[in-house]
Amino acid sequence: MSTVVTRIPPSPTGRFHIGTARTALFNYLFARHHGGSVVFRSEDTDRARSKKEYEDEIIAGLTWLGISWDSFSRQSENTDRYHELLEKLVAEGKAYVSSEPAKDDQTKTVEVVRLKNPGASITFTDLIRGDITFDTTELGDFVIARSMTDALYHFAAVVDDMDAKISHVIRGEDGLSNTPRQILIQEALGAPRPAYAHLPLILDDKRAKLSKRSGTATSVMDYRDEGFLPEAIVNYLALLGWNPGDDREEFSLEQLVEEFSLEHVQKSGASWNRDKLLSVNQHWMRRLSDEDFIKHLDSATADTRCQNAFQTPGVQQSRVHKAVPLLKDRAQTFAEAREMLSGELLCLFEKPSLDLAKLVAKEPTERPGMTKTALESLSEALKSLPDDVSAESAKEALMSLADAEEAKGKGGRGGTLWPLRYALSGQERSPDPFTLISILGREEAVSRVEKAIAILEG
RNA sequence: GGCCCUAUCGUCUAACGGUUAGGACAGCGCCCUUUCACGGCGUAAAUCAGGGUUCGAUUCCCUGUAGGGUCACCA
Numbered sequence: 016m017s018t019v020v021t022r023i024p025p026s027p028t029g030r031f032h033i034g035t036a037r038t039a040l041f042n043y044l045f046a047r048h049h050g051g052s053v054v055f056r057s058e059d060t061d062r063a064r065s066k067k068e069y070e071d072e073i074i075a076g077l078t079w080l081g082i083s084w085d086s087f088s089r090q091s092e093n094t095d096r097y098h099e100l101l102e103k104l105v106a107e108g109k110a111y112v113s114s115e116p117a118k119d120d121q122t123k124t125v126e127v128v129r130l131k132n133p134g135a136s137i138t139f140t141d142l143i144r145g146d147i148t149f150d151t152t153e154l155g156d157f158v159i160a161r162s163m164t165d166a167l168y169h170f171a172a173v174v175d176d177m178d179a180k181i182s183h184v185i186r187g188e189d190g191l192s193n194t195p196r197q198i199l200i201q202e203a204l205g206a207p208r209p210a211y212a213h214l215p216l217i218l219d220d221k222r223a224k225l226s227k228r229s230g231t232a233t234s235v236m237d238y239r240d241e242g243f244l245p246e247a248i249v250n251y252l253a254l255l256g257w258n259p260g261d262d263r264e265e266f267s268l269e270q271l272v273e274e275f276s277l278e279h280v281q282k283s284g285a286s287w288n289r290d291k292l293l294s295v296n297q298h299w300m301r302r303l304s305d306e307d308f309i310k311h312l313d314s315a316t317a318d319t320r321c322q323n324a325f326q327t328p329g330v331q332q333s334r335v336h337k338a339v340p341l342l343k344d345r346a347q348t349f350a351e352a353r354e355m356l357s358g359e360l361l362c363l364f365e366k367p368s369l370d371l372a373k374l375v376a377k378e379p380t381e382r383p384g385m386t387k388t389a390l391e392s393l394s395e396a397l398k399s400l401p402d403d404v405s406a407e408s409a410k411e412a413l414m415s416l417a418d419a420e421e422a423k424g425k426g427g428r429g430g431t432l433w434p435l436r437y438a439l440s441g442q443e444r445s446p447d448p449f450t451l452i453s454i455l456g457r458e459e460a461v462s463r464v465e466k467a468i469a470i471l472e473g
Numbered sequence: 474g475g476c477c478c479u480a481u482c483g484u485c486u487a488a489c490g491g492u493u494a495g496g497a498c499a500g501c502g503c504c505c506u507u508u509c510a511c512g513g514c515g516u517a518a519a520u521c522a523g524g525g526u527u528c529g530a531u532u533c534c535c536u537g538u539a540g541g542g543u544c545a546c547c548a
Contacts, residue, residue: 024548025548026547026548028547028548058548059548060547060548061547061548063547064547064548065548115546117546118545118546119546125546127546128546141478144478144479147477147478148477149476149477150476153475153476153544154544157545158545158546160546161546162546165546167545167546167547167548168547168548169548171548172548187542188477188478188479188541188542188543189541189542189543190542190543191477191478191542191543192476192477192478192542192543192544193543193544193548195477213478215478215479215541216541216542218540218541220484222540222541223540223541224541224542251485254485254486254497255485256485258485258486258487260487261487261496262486262487262495262496262497263496264485264486264496264497264498278489281485281486282478282479282480283478283479283480283540283541284478284479284540284541284542285484285485285486286484286485287484288484288485288498288499290484290498290499291484291485291497291498291499292498293498294497294498294499295498340511341510341511343511344510344511344512345509345510345511359509359510427507428506428507429507429508430507432506432507432508433507433508436508437508440508442508442509443508443509444508444509444510445508445509445510446508446509446510447506447508447509447510
């Protein structure tokens with residue numbers, strides 16, 4: 016069995032695209048699964064469009080995802096080799112220099128290099144789709160280099176694959192139609208033919224190839240910045256076009272290396288589904304320890320949205336810590352978690368401003384006097400609790416009061432629970448009052464309830 | 474348009490000739506909770522169409538249809 020060598024050949028002409036990530040992931044998984052190696056190759060032959068910053072982003076993004084490689088090269092640094100082989104092909108009569116009008120400026124003449132196309136029918140085996148046959152006559156003598164010293168993509172890619180002894184070319188389905196062209200170059204060069212596997216494309220909601228104009232974010236870094244975890248991206252991407260053969264859906268990168276097989280790769284394109292990604296991300300967020308969860312939140316406090324939660328060390332931070340289970344319940348991304356800390360959960364860090372009408376008007380049957388009485392007994396009961404009371408014991412201690420009110424026919428538990436929760440949160444929607452008390456502490460809770468009582472009196 | 478690829482719930486997918494066509498996300502309903510969220514339970518939802526082959530087709534073949542990809546001196 017020959018050694019497996021795959022390639023990750025991004026073109027640094029744009030941001031780190033989801034499709035690039037998925038293809039890279041599958042190449043990585045296949046190679047690692049078979050104990051082979053991975054070659055990273057920056058395909059920067061188009062010097063006008065290639066940018067170092069894009070290359071940097073792609074490398075940073077792949078690293079963030081946990082995808083690694085064993086060797087690194089740039090096509091722009093391999094031009095001597097292309098020149099050498101171009102000369103060889105021309106000398107052998109397998110390619111020729113052609114003088115023709117420039118594409119962009121018909122008044123100028125340029126000398127491009129064309130491959131002499133034997134014009135045969137080519138059949139190759141795709142590991143995912145089976146045998147595929149193309150008639151190459153329609154390709155004609157296609158251009159393989161702008162000049163003897165300026166190779167074009169197809170030529171450079173074939174030379175590099177040959178020199179790197181690539182065993183498997185795993186790429187997107189959009190490369191399928193290019194395969195016969197590359198095989199023609201291989202045959203002219205006398206290079207061995209690697210195995211091919213063309214992955215189904217990632218589609219947008221209109222079922223067209225996912226692109227920047229699709230309306231969805233296509234840069235992996237945007238997802239990172241929004242607070243998606245690399246584990247979630249990898250897990251979701253792997254399941255987009257691949258399945259383990261059974262119902263399992265949770266996979267770490269290590270598990271994927273273990274399980275991955277091209278036989279379970281789908282043939283048809285898959286739509287990008289943000290909702291599903293969100294759900295996968297929430298899953299991995301919940302898997303984080305509370306400490307790690309806070310690190311993710313904390314690393315973004317430059318983002319002023321949740322500064323309030325972190326600004327005062329001590330009390331505030333201990334409340335952040337206690338709020339983590341709440342955030343794990345409610346947030347699907349860290350961006351959402353941060354928004355909650357400065358929005359619906361802000362009451363954990365700031366005293367709310369209360370509205371008399373909302374305090375008593377939840378049920379039409381309620382009257383201020385009753386609400387006041389209820390809050391007063393609640394306040395008394397609260398005072399007897401330890402300052403670091405748990406949500407469970409707060410509930411135990413206070414629920415009997417709510418039940419007593421209910422027994423008196425004063426609007427049920429809600430007649431008590433609603434004003435309590437509102438007094439603590441100042442919001443129509445919030446976590447339950449007992450959880451709030453456990454996070455705020457007895458002292459702060461009593462203070463807020465008494466403030467509510469004062470409003471009812473005033 | 475030529476060439477190529479593809480076709481199971483709305484979406485991601487399982488079922489490699491015989492299943493009540495399974496799971497997940499989203500949806501809906503109920504429960505929990507007089508808030509919100511979480512959670513639990515349940516429900517609806519698919520084999521593109523027509524021909525074959527076969528005792529039997531989601532599965533194999535053909536045709537049609539639909540969708541996608543590709544046709545550069547971009548990668």
